Structure formats: structure tokens, C-alpha cells
Amino acid sequence: MKRFHVHVSVEDLAASVRFYSTLFAAEPTVRKDDYAKWMLEDPRINFAISKRGRAPGVDHLGFQVDSGEELSGLRQQLEAADAAIIEEAQTTCCYSRADKYWITDPTGIAW
Numbered sequence: 001m002k003r004f005h006v007h008v009s010v011e012d013l014a015a016s017v018r019f020y021s022t023l024f025a026a027e028p029t030v031r032k033d034d035y036a037k038w039m040l041e042d043p044r045i046n047f048a049i050s051k052r053g054r055a056p057g058v059d060h061l062g063f064q065v066d067s068g069e070e071l072s073g074l075r076q077q078l079e080a081a082d083a084a085i086i087e088e089a090q091t092t093c094c095y096s097r098a099d100k101y102w103i104t105d106p107t108g109i110a111w
Helices: 013-024 068-080
Strands: 003-009 030-032 035-041 044-050 057-064 086-093 096-102
Touching: 013 035, 013 044, 068 096
Parallel strands: 003 044
Antiparallel strands: 003 057, 030 035, 035 044, 086 096
8 A cells, every 4th residue: 555755855953853743643653863753653654854964844745655565656657747756776865775766757746
């Protein structure tokens, strides 16, 4: 089953953690000096924030999947959409290790 992923760059991590913890009525699942993540079931979302020197706002969007089979299915959809795909196998990102495909939508948002 897919989980929607949103990653937002923030200026003040502590203030943003307080805000989103109140909004989601939950503390982060993962908390680091420059990063926090909530794995929510309602709505089913992987919501992450970080302070890493990037401009504040949406950093990237995505789908988290549970299996290689689901990831292959997403790749087929990306290929059908004629998206330029960047593949990363077993990459470390946001304090986790995973296989990823990166694309950019027509407005320039990274997925």
C-alpha cells in the first residue's frame, strides 16, 4: 500500500516541530538535530521537515511503497508519463536507506 510523502524545508526546526506535532496530535516518529518525521495513519502520510540550508517550502513530494513490486509498478507509470527518471539504489536519505526513483514534474517540483 502506498503512503504519500511530503518533505518541507523549514527555517526554525523547533517551532515547526511544535506546530506540526500540534496539528497532527502526535510527536515525530523520528527526530534529529536537522530533521523530523511523522509516519501518520490518518491521513496515511510520511511527513518530514528539515533545516538543511534550502529555501523554506516544499522540498519534494513522493510515494513510499512497501515492496520492490510496488516500486517497479511506479517506475512503469513514470516511464509511461515520459518522465526523465533518476534511479538511486540503496541510497541513504533522511536517515533511512532505500531504493528511489526521482523525477521532476512540469512545474519543477521534485518527486
